[in-house]
Amino acid sequence: MLYRHGFIALAGLGLMTTTGMALAATASPDAQGDVARGAYLARAGDCVACHTAPGGQPFAGGLEIDSPFGTIVSTNITPDPDAGIGDYSRDDFAAALREGERADGANLYPAMPYTAYAKLSDDDIDALYAYFMQGVDPVNETPAESDLGFPFNQRWGIGLWNWLFADTDAFQPREGQGAQIARGAYLVQGLGHCGSCHTPRGLFFQEKAQDDSGEAFLAGETLDGWWAPNLRGGGEGDEGLQGWSQAAIVEYLATGRNDHDAVVGEMTSVVANSTSHLTDDDLQAIAAYLKSLPRERNDESATSDTTPAQTEQKLAAADVEGALGARLYLDNCNACHTVSGEGAPKVFPSLVGNELVNADDPTGLLRVILEGARLPSTPAKPEALAMPDFAWRLSDAEVAELATFVRGGWGNHADAVSADQVADVRKTLPDDRETSAPDFVP
Structure with missing residues (x-):
C-alpha cells in the first residue's frame, strides 16, 4: 500500500483471484461478505498499484519506488506465511495499516500512507483483513530489500518522524456535515489517501495537513515533475475544480475524461484500476466533498496578454x-x-x-x-x-x-x-x- 510519487495516488486495486474466490466460497456467509467488501475497499485503498511489480503477481510486491532518499521496494502482502503476511493476526494487520508497524515491531517507511489509513474504521479493517487472508492467492516470492542511504535506512528513526508528524486519530465527521460529504471525506482522507500526492510537503517530507482542518490539505504539489493539482473545488472563482461541476468530477473519476480535461501520468492507473470501479454513490460522495472544500483565492495569479x-x-x-x-x-x-x-x-x-x-x-x-x-x-x-x-x-x-x-x-x-x-x-x-x-x- 505504498504510494507512488506521481499524479494523484488513488491508483490501481485488485480483483479477487480464482483461488481466493474458492476460499471465500467455503467460508460462512458473513465471512464471504467481508471478503467481497474487503476487495472493494482494497480498490479504494490503492493496494495493487504499489504492491505489484510490472509483470509480477498481484500483491507480491517488488515494485521499485524512487524517493528523495533512495529506492523503496514494496513488500509482499499476499497471505503467504513466509514471504507475505500470512502469519499476521488481525491486530498485526491493523497496526501495519494504522501505525506503520510490522508484525516484528519494525517501522514501515512512511511511503506507506499509514497516516491516512489510521482513519479507517474497525469494520473496514476487518473486511480488508478477511480479503487479504481469504481472497488473495499466496505468493512465495520475497522482494529485494529497499536501498536507502544512511541515515534513512535506520528504521528506528522513523519513530521520531511518527511522533512529530503521524496523526493516528480515527476519522470523525465534522459537526453538521451531511452523510454524503462525510462519506466523501472518509474516502478521500483515509482509503484514497489523496493527500499523499495532492497536499504540499514540508521539510521532512511530511504532509502539511492530514485533513481539511488545514488549508494546505489537497492544495496541490509537484512530485517527480508531475503537478498533482489543487483538488479544493469550493469558494468563489473558476480555477481548477472550482470550475467543474460535481457531475464533471464524477465523470472524470469514472472514465478519465470529461469536457474539461483528460487524465495523464499516474492518474491514468488510478482511474483504470480504482476510481472507475467505485460505486456511483461513492464517486458522488467524493465529488461533493471536494466541492465543499474552499479554495483560497489567488489574487496575485499571473495573467496572459494573449486572448x-x-x-x-x-x-x-x-x-x-x-x-x-x-x-x-x-x-x-x-x-x-x-x-x-x-x-x-x-x-x-x-x-x-x-x-x-x-x-x-x-x-x-x-x-x-x-x-x-x-x-x-x-x-x-x-x-x-x-x-x-x-x-x-x-x-x-x-x-x-x-x-x-x-x-x-x-x-x-x-x-x-x-x-x-x-x-x-x-x-x-x-x-x-x-x-x-x-x-x-x-
Whole structure:
C-alpha cells in the first residue's frame, strides 16, 4: 500500500483471484461478505498499484519506488506465511495499516500512507483483513530489500518522524456535515489517501495537513515533475475544480475524461484500476466533498496578454520564421486540439486553462509532448484513445517553442520553457519506451 510519487495516488486495486474466490466460497456467509467488501475497499485503498511489480503477481510486491532518499521496494502482502503476511493476526494487520508497524515491531517507511489509513474504521479493517487472508492467492516470492542511504535506512528513526508528524486519530465527521460529504471525506482522507500526492510537503517530507482542518490539505504539489493539482473545488472563482461541476468530477473519476480535461501520468492507473470501479454513490460522495472544500483565492495569479481570439489569429497567420511555436502547434497539435485550443469534449482535452499546461513546473507537459499519453480503458469508456509521442520528431528547441506557445496561448499564463529544460526531461524517458516513429524515414 505504498504510494507512488506521481499524479494523484488513488491508483490501481485488485480483483479477487480464482483461488481466493474458492476460499471465500467455503467460508460462512458473513465471512464471504467481508471478503467481497474487503476487495472493494482494497480498490479504494490503492493496494495493487504499489504492491505489484510490472509483470509480477498481484500483491507480491517488488515494485521499485524512487524517493528523495533512495529506492523503496514494496513488500509482499499476499497471505503467504513466509514471504507475505500470512502469519499476521488481525491486530498485526491493523497496526501495519494504522501505525506503520510490522508484525516484528519494525517501522514501515512512511511511503506507506499509514497516516491516512489510521482513519479507517474497525469494520473496514476487518473486511480488508478477511480479503487479504481469504481472497488473495499466496505468493512465495520475497522482494529485494529497499536501498536507502544512511541515515534513512535506520528504521528506528522513523519513530521520531511518527511522533512529530503521524496523526493516528480515527476519522470523525465534522459537526453538521451531511452523510454524503462525510462519506466523501472518509474516502478521500483515509482509503484514497489523496493527500499523499495532492497536499504540499514540508521539510521532512511530511504532509502539511492530514485533513481539511488545514488549508494546505489537497492544495496541490509537484512530485517527480508531475503537478498533482489543487483538488479544493469550493469558494468563489473558476480555477481548477472550482470550475467543474460535481457531475464533471464524477465523470472524470469514472472514465478519465470529461469536457474539461483528460487524465495523464499516474492518474491514468488510478482511474483504470480504482476510481472507475467505485460505486456511483461513492464517486458522488467524493465529488461533493471536494466541492465543499474552499479554495483560497489567488489574487496575485499571473495573467496572459494573449486572448483566445488573438491566439486563433496568430495560428491563422502562422509562418515558420515569425511564429515557430504557432507553426509547430498547427503541424502537430491542431488536428486534435483545434485552433481554439478546446479540443473535443471527452476525447481530446482542452488546453485552455488546463492545470497541467499552466503548472509552475512544466515537466509534466513536456513529458506528455515527448512520451505521448493514453486514456485508460474503463467499464464506462472502454476505448483507450492515445496521443502520439513527439520525442522522435521534434528537437529540444522545437518542443520548448511548442510548449511555450501552449503555455502562453488562449489566456494561459505560464512561463516560457527552455531547450535545456526539455533536454533534462528527455533524459528521464525510459530506454525501452514505445515510439511513434516510422520504421524508416525516406
